[in-house]
Amino acid sequence: MLNRRITVAALAAATAIGLALSPAAAQQKPPVKIAAIAPLSGAGAFDGQLAVEGMKAMAEVINQRGGILGGRKIELVTYDDKGTPEEGVSAAKRAMEQDNVDMIVGGWFSAVALAQKEVTRDKIINVMTSSQHPNVTEQGHKYLFRLNATSTMMSDTYSKFICDKMKVKSVAFITINDDYGRLEVENYKKLLASCNIEVKGNEFYNRDDTDFTTALTKLKALNPDAIYVSAINTSQGATIYRQIRQTAFKGTIIASAGNMNPKLIELSGPALEGVYCVSLFAPDSQNSSLKQWMTQYKKDFKNEPSFIGSLGAQAVQVLAEAADKAGSSRDYDKIAQTLKSRKWDTLLGQISFTDKGQAMQNIYLVQVKNKQIVSVASGS
Amino acid sequence: MIKGRLPLVVAVLGILPFVVGNAYLQHMLVLWAIYALLALSLNMIVGYLGELTFGHAAFFGIGAYTSAILSMNYGLPVWLGPFAAAIVAAFFGAVIGYVALRIVGPQFAILTLGFGSILYTITNYWVDLTRGPMGISNIPPFSLPGLDIDFTRADRMYYVALVVLLLVAYGCRALMTSRTGRAFIAVRENAPLAASTGIDVFHTKLLGFTIATALAGVGGALYGHYLRVITPDLMSLQYVAALIIMVIVGGKGTIIGPIIGAGIYVALLEALRVVGSLRLVVFAALLTLCVIFLPGGLVSLWRRYAGRQAAGGAS
Amino acid sequence: MDFIVLGQQIINGLVNGMGYVLIATGLTLVFGVLRIVNFAHGEFYMLGAFLTYYALTLFGVDYVAAALLATIAVAGLGIGANRFFFRPLRKEHEFTILLSSLGLSLLIANGAEELFGADPKYVMSPYADEASEIGPFVVTEQRLIVFAAAAVVMAGVYWFIRYTRMGKMMQATAQNPEGAALTGINTDFVHGYTFALACGLAALAGALVAPTAMLFPTVGSWAVLKGFIVVVMGGLGSVTGALLGGLLLGVVESLGGGYISLGFKDAIGYAIIIAVLLWRPQGLFSVSRSTR
Structure with a gap:
């Protein structure tokens, strides 16, 4: 400072x-x-x-x-x-x-x-x-x-990759309760269903929440292959990624479109290693x-x-x-x-x-x- | 305090928009008038009934949502919105007051916090009705049948808000000089004693609480139709804190105090933009100093001054 | 399977609840002894977490030492807060004192935003990410530490109030300030160390809970709300009430969030409080006021 x-x-x-x-x-x-x-x-x-x-x-x-x-x-x-x-x-x-x-x-x-x-x-x-x-x-x-890009444009691109390359059979969502999060879930429910990936559940969280263990415990119990994290806010995103690891979820993490940044990676620790995301910004361009x-x-x-x-x-x-x-x-x-x-x-x-x-x-x-x-x- | 000078005050308030001249400062004047109205309504509970409430912003929000939803989805004429808002907010106020006013002190404050938070959560999740966290935008502005006046303009809206504020201030004054008003004070000062003189303490409090929530609802309706966008954040504690600051800094239990407090709040936050990112720090520091050195609020300065004058005159 | 999820949610709730307990104990002590509803209490929680972070990154001490340093430093700040923001107002109306604490809270929170910056911080604890699997249940070591440390500290606080001279002076001041002063107790001194103890507990909570989530300067408002709820539910001024109330709130939130709706987690917590207050206005575990 x-x-x-x-x-x-x-x-x-x-x-x-x-x-x-x-x-x-x-x-x-x-x-x-x-x-x-x-x-x-x-x-x-x-x-x-x-x-x-x-x-x-x-x-x-x-x-x-x-x-x-x-x-x-x-x-x-x-x-x-x-x-x-x-x-x-x-x-x-x-x-x-x-x-x-x-x-x-x-x-x-x-x-x-x-x-x-x-x-x-x-x-x-x-x-x-x-x-x-x-x-x-x-x-x-x-x-x-x-x-x-609108979330519809983003999810069109991302869902193709998830369907074709990610080898997951089922996904659970943890989503921010606002228009962005609600629209994302709606889109993916349709898009993923079309390639036979089962959406096992969704939990909405609020903009000021800091503890996600309750939601993650619930999602983990559904036994999905992957958890899709819809978060724009860096601080909440990092907390969710950390807590996914802390609840010992062993499946794939899918990061929501657009919010990947160096600070998020630094804060999230090992939880984000290997995770995919779609973005307009590729720093190595x-x-x-x-x-x-x-x-x-x-x-x-x-x-x-x-x-x-x-x-x-x-x-x-x-x-x-x-x-x-x-x-x-x-x-x-x-x-x-x-x-x-x-x-x-x-x-x-x-x-x-x-x-x-x-x-x-x-x-x-x-x-x-x-x-x-x-x-x-x-x-x- | 301002008895003889009332016409003068009204005249000054009336020409203010022309004095400030600029659309943004006129916007600040509208916010002041609406906040002053809300502060007056909170003052009814904090100043006259002597109870602290953390749920007041919920009624502000209920008013805003009621008027917005009724006018957008059910074709209610916009100028009827504030009345509908008052009725619905008063209904919620009466029900919650009926339950909560059996308890006093910090427990009452937490009870209202709880009810406020539940109303907030419902607003946030009842997406079909309230559009949830996305809020409602494009709310129709005020209009008068047959007249073509653009009430989204601050200099026009200011007069609407000012008229409502003056009516409410006058109403508060009339109420407080009436039997009912004296009953409020009796209940605040000593509830058991008031009960022994035949005052129905519970129903007196319930009346005050319901009136206050109805007024908060009116404030919400004005706010919604002016800014044309509302979100559940209206019900958040941030607004409660702001209103408490206005009432106590201005001087609780008076009519002029909350109105001045609202003015200070709006003006100070705006003026402090010059200190940049330190704005809220300086604001908090000034607030705290004001509380420590002027615990009775700004109106106590006047009393001190008047007291000194009187003492000087006698000697 | 369902039984496992239920057990896991109860564990989650107990750990979160223990954090609430530490926050609420300080609040309830300050209310009991000084009759102050301290809105700034959550900011001391925030300061505890941030000072732990800075002790870790700037001084390079290990996590445990950093947490202790932060707790002691914030306890000292608590004495200062009492001296400058509350003592001058002792004779004023309770709303005035409340506004003073609200002002202090805004001052600390906004000052922290300016001083610490807006970027979220993370308190790196060696125990944070290591999940221990106890049978079918998963708990990180950090969460076990939160629970164990808080349990030990709470036992210590109980012993301190009950059996030490200073603790007895606190009790006397709480029951009858004038009487206590008459018997020669220096109530100013008692108020000072009550504040130090309360703020220290809040800071400890911050230091312990910090490694489970990201840290930002506005977490204090969240902490103070949870604290208030627990204090009122448990009974104003009651340490036992804060303990049981905190654990109860943690479990209720966790089960409500897990089985009803996550978004309504807080609302469910509030609904329970409303029910409790209507049933027992003085709180679940409070001693009757008539003994005062």
């Missing part, structure tokens, strides 16, 4: 000196303000922190290149949505009405995204990040975009923009680059390039049209947006090997 402060202070000082020395008056131009609305306190605080760090690192990369729109720098304004829809709505109102930001990045949780999109609807460009609920982009508001971002990230922050951070970075990257190409940070019709009109080379590979603003991304299959996330084979 302290170290990071010093690093940040040192960086700031270095930048200040650099600016003082540089003769050009590029700084006169106003910055492009992007609101970063993320859970920064409460149960999702760590994941929110990772997200914001990812965004900051990407903004730094772009600013070092000289910014966008002829020398305007990107300035991130962060807001805490506490992981709740009400706070998300308040934060979006504040960003638009008080701080007058140019664009908004938010929606890490589906419930927050669903509420927030009504406030920003048709008023400002709003990129939703990790939320997976299909309804976020279903209605297709004209300024609304979502980066993450050779993408040059990814490498640049990861270098910057490791320089600025003490955490390891994570999926959630890369998604934040992608949001900043796409918005910056789109605004640059559209020639304005405020002409939302033009920016939206630009975003939908072409393919974008991002740190997570090439993506495009549908008419409703849903991103079409590469989905990678990854596995934890020797405490590292390695990609196994590229999916759709």
Whole structure:
């Protein structure tokens, strides 16, 4: 914590000196303000922190290149949505009405995204990040975009792998009780049934639970070949993986889509070794923009680059390039049209947006090997 | 305290949105008015009946859900929502109060905590009705038949909330000067003595508790139709703690106290954004200092001041 | 087979319950002796767990030493908390004292979030992942330690209150503060070490339970709620009540979660409390108030 402060202070000082020395008056131009609305306190605080760090690192990369729109720098304004829809709505109102930001990045949780999109609807460009609920982009508001694959897209890819390669006959689920978890179970029940894998049971847990032994004892007694863990929150995920091991479950663990990150592996200990997961983020990819971002990230922050951070970075990257190409940070019709009109080379590979603003991304299959996330084979 | 100056106060409150001018600060004003209403309702239990409740947020939530569900699924006109919310919240309040008010002190507080938590869990899991943890979004905003006013705008909604707040504040005042209000105080100060003078202690308390829960329900309805999104988190302890802070920092057992307390709460949290991530730490520190050095709440400052004036005048 | 699951759930419940017992004992002592409902109690649980983590990672001592260091340090903090946040308010209304404890709780929790960072931590205990299979039942060594250590400590606390001079002074102060002061007992001193004992117990609970789950700065609010439930169920001020109430709550939650619905686990716990309170408002195991 302290170290990071010093690093940040040192960086700031270095930048200040650099600016003082540089003769050009590029700084006169106003910055492009992007609101970063993320859970920064409460149960999702760590994941929110990772997200914001990812965004900051990407903004730094772009600013070092000289910014966008002829020398305007990107300035991130962060807001805490506490992981709740009400706070998300308040934060979006504040960003638009008080701080007058140019664009908004938010929606890490589906419930927050669903509420927030009504406030920003048709008023400002709003990129939703990790939320997976299909309804976020279903209605297709004209300024609304979502980066993450929907949970339906994720489970389509993942279930094929589970059916074909994993050699399990039955699965039990431990699922978070929210729209994300409920939808995942529904999807997999259908998808796995189609390849004759029996779903033996499901237990819902709450966002603030810390003890899962009761649920795991119950699931273990059903004797499934595998337990599918649906968890987005790093701290809860790690607790579940640890406790699966502590209840002496000997079968396969299947990790839910998207939440694999270095911290989770570190915290979960041996429980995660060999476990598969699908993700948009494969840290061993050779993408040059990814490498640049990861270098910057490791320089600025003490955490390891994570999926959630890369998604934040992608949001900043796409918005910056789109605004640059559209020639304005405020002409939302033009920016939206630009975003939908072409393919974008991002740190997570090439993506495009549908008419409703849903991103079409590469989905990678990854596995934890020797405490590292390695990609196994590229999916759709 | 503000007897003669009431019209002035109302006038000032009336032009506030124009003074602040900016949509976000107007949004803060709406939140203040709604929180003040909720704080007044909690004050009925904490300040007048002298019992601590941890279940109050549940009634706030019940009000919000009642009004949202009835207006979205059953075609209830939105402006009738707060009335329906009051009735349903009062029903739950009366039933829970009937069971819980037989017990006093910390045990009562835990009983209300228990009922609140059960209501929260049911809301969280009755997905068919409440959409569970996903919450309800796109709740219709207030509208008046025949008039085209956009009540999602804070400067419009503020007047709705303000009118309700003033009505409730006036109602509280009328109640507390009535026989019933004096019975509340008698019960708070000494229940056995009150009983000996012929006051039905249990039913007096039940009446106060039910009124308070009905008001919390109204607050919930206003909140839901304004923010247009509600989740079971409305029923969580975080809101109870916030309301307790407003009531006690402002000054319990008064009408102006909780209203000021709500204002301080909203304004302070907003003002402290300047200290960045230390915001909640500084907030907690100020709160604790305020409690230690001003145990009677902010209204006690006024009493001290007035007391000194009076003493000075006499000498 | 079903019998095995039942037995396993009861074991899970007893272990969790023993954690509740340690938390609740401190709460009930503070209430009994000082008449304070201390909302900040859970934060001392959180501090106990975090200090154990830092002792492990920064000083490199082993888990047992780290747990002891954390317990002692937090006991010291408890004395400070009493001195600065509760003693000045001794004569104030109980709601005012309650708000002071609420403020202290917010202060510690938010301060911890700032100081310790948002990243979840894990207290590495050598006993955490090793599952011992006792017949058909599975328990990790860590969970056995939670249960055994708590049982020993509870016996110690009982002995301390019952048979030592300091313990008897606590009893006297609890029964009649004015009377105790008149007989020459320094009640300020008694209040101080009662707080130290209470906070130390909470910290010990944190240190013991930490290796079974991830650690984050807001766990305190969870701990204090469980503590309150147990204290009220067992009877305010009663140590025996806290012991039996804690174990009962653990088992009830575990069976309710296992056989009815996991999501309703907490609600089932609350339903039991409501039933208990309506049946016996003074708690299951409390001595009648009239003896005061």
